[in-house]
Amino acid sequence: MMEGEVINFKRPYVLSSTRTRVMQSLKKDPLILTPFDIPKANRKALIKFEAPIPLDKKSIVIPLNPTNIKASPCTNSPKSSPHKSHHSRTSSQQIQISSFIQTKKMTPSEVLTNFPYHLTDFEKNEIKNYNFSYFIGQDAVKQKSIFTDASGNYIIKPKDHIFYRYEIIQLLGSGSYSQVLKCYDHKKNQHVAIKILKLQPKYRESGEIEYNILNLLNNNTKNETNIIKVYKKLVFRKHLIIVSELLHQNLYQFIESYDFKPININIVKRITTQLLIALNHIHSNNIIHCDLNPENILLKNSNKSSIRVIDFCNACFKNYYPNNCIQSLYYSAPEKLFKLDYDEKIDIWSLGCIVYELITGAVLFNGKNEHEQMIKIVSVIGFPSLPVIDKIKKKYKDFNIQAFKGIPKVSLRKILTNYDINIVEFIEDCLNWDYEVRISASEGLRSSWIKGHRRSLSETPRMINNILM
Structure with a gap:
């Protein structure tokens, strides 16, 4: 040589x-x-x-x-x-x-020049529609062309990208409307939650309404509202996605962590106060949440009791009652069960059920269907008032109030004998048959139980006064 x-x-x-x-x-x-x-x-x-x-x-x-x-x-x-290299060619x-690995903002041409082996053929064309790329999912096993399954859900691939910016970390949950992911924002360098709506038009429309409502609620006050913060709305591969702050466990998981035993009353007061502040802000904007339940209330952190109200996909405006506004059965108000007219007070009924569940660890009304749920309500709250009976009879000509007779009854006060009377009265005021008599969120903030709650000196009364002014 x-x-x-x-x-x-x-x-x-x-x-x-x-x-x-x-x-x-x-x-x-x-x-x-x-x-x-x-x-x-x-x-x-x-x-x-x-x-x-x-x-x-x-x-x-x-x-x-x-x-x-x-x-x-x-x-x-x-x-x-043991693994075939991306550079096998x-x-x-x-x-x-x-x-x-891409570690900073790049233009599509820079990505295509430096990292073409990390992109599918589809992505090599798709990325040209974006101004910049922050993450390309180089370690993911990617879908090559079909991104939606038979039910309309986006096909999730861990470590893949969304919008050439967000890295998919894990699936947090899924429902009838959408999937929620934990992601990392490579532009802002922070974790976020991303809701991906199903592809069908009705779900996308629901997502548009949810984003618009949250955007309204987030931006029309400087006070803390205890409502989830949304960052932006995007369309990715025909799916509507909503980017929001990442939160911790929901209230049901929180109750479960206590082995479904009563939670400290001071923690319950703090959570209830925050829920009332959130509902007061929601209702003052003529919005009804429509599905307030423990799974739609999330803790901000694992070791604190600060909360956020989430999931406004069923929310509606007070003067518009869509047919798809459905409450979770255990937390559904009587007017919803009877399919009568309703207003924002259906959220207050749900709140009363949630407070009971927090202080006892048990569900108050756990019927298996709407009929059984109504029987459970009568067994604790008693017969409907005459104005409510008249409304029911107008809706159902053959309704017979005698059908409720013979149901064994145990009053709420008897169930909660060992609890402070102020707590019992608060729950009773939330669970009034007649929504026109049921307390409002602002009245709940003035109740003797909540007004007596102290976080640090006079912090809570001062916060409530700011909300009610």
């Missing part, structure tokens, strides 16, 4: 130093590259050279952004590596440098 001649090995060369060091030294000092399978005799011959072997610069692949190369030693030969005349 002539001095200065580079042997043409069948395998690509592998760097003997870290990638970062290689890229930093390319312009400074010549490199000595050592192939893995050089026979010992030839290897000794190479070592004897006093001058380093010159390289053909055309055989070295240098990315446009050397600072993006992650430093890590090369330990496996390409042939012995690299020719034998090129130095193989794998796992290039």
Whole structure:
């Protein structure tokens, strides 16, 4: 072999130093590259050279952004590596440098130049529609073309990207309307929650309404409202997505963590106060939540009792009652069960049920269907008032109040004998048959139980006064 001649090995060369060091030294000092399978005799011959072997610069692949190369030693030969490299197309005349990772904002052309092997054929065209890319899901097993399943849900792939910005970490939950994901925002460097609506038009319309309502509630006051904060609305691969703050466990999980035993009354007061503030803000904007229940109330942190009200996909405006406004059965007000006219006080009924569940650990009305649920309500609250009976009879001509007779009754006061009378009265005021008599959120904030709640000196009364002014 002539001095200065580079042997043409069948395998690509592998760097003997870290990638970062290689890229930093390319312009400074010549490199000595050592192939893995050089026979010992030839290897000794190479070592004897006093001058380093010159390289053909055309055989070295240098990315446009050397600072993006992650430093890590090369330990496996390409042939012995258990995973096929993204650079398997690299020719034998090129130095193989794998796992290039995007670490900063890039234009589509920069991504296509530097990381084409991390994009599917679909993405190579799709990314051109975006101004910038912050994350491309280089470690994900990606869908190549079909992104929606038979039920209309977006097909979730962990570690993949959404909008070339958000990294999918895990699925938090799914429902009849949408899926909720925990994601990482590579632009803002923070965790977020992303709700992806089903593809069908009715679900997208519901998502549009939810976002508009939350945007209204978030932006028309400077006071704390205890309502989830939304960041933006996007459309990704035909699915509407809503980006919001990431919260912790829901109130049902919180109750479960106590083994369904009574929760400290001071914690219950604090949670109830926050819920009343949220409902007061919602109702003062002529909005009805329509589905207030423990699963739609989330804690902001794991070790604190600060809460956020979420999931406004069933919410509606007070002067508009859509047919799809359905409350969860255990927390459904009588006027909803009888399909009568209703207003924002259906949320107050739900609140009364939630407060009872917090202080006892048990569900107050746990009927298996609407008929059984009504029997459960009568057994605790008693017969409806005459104005309510008249409304029911107008709706159902053959309604017979005698059907409620014979139901065993145990009053709420008897069930809660060992509790402060102020708490019992608060729950009773929330669970009045007649929604026109039922207390409002602002009245609840003035109740003797809530007004007596102290967080730190006079913080709670001062906060309530600010809300009610």
